[in-house]
Amino acid sequence: xxxxxxxxxxxxxxxxxxxxxxxxxxxxxxVCLLLGFYLAGTSIAPTIRSGVTATAGIVSGLRP
Numbered sequence: 001x002x003x004x005x006x007x008x009x010x011x012x013x014x015x016x017x018x019x020x021x022x023x024x025x026x027x028x029x030x031v032c033l034l035l036g037f038y039l040a041g042t043s044i045a046p047t048i049r050s051g052v053t054a055t056a057g058i059v060s061g062l063r064p
Contacts, residue, residue, distance in 0.1 A: 008042060011035035 015035050018028035039045060 008038045011038060
């Protein structure tokens, strides 16, 4: 579990750096993809899923 959390933190830091640098390359997209897979395997995954579902519900209910 400790190794998984440290890998998630490393990938999260790399993803933030890549997004802030402005140019998203293939290697940057792979880091973001790996971050998603590692986050899906953690205990926070249900919380992220419910948050994304609630946000999608709010956005879909907006009228322009």
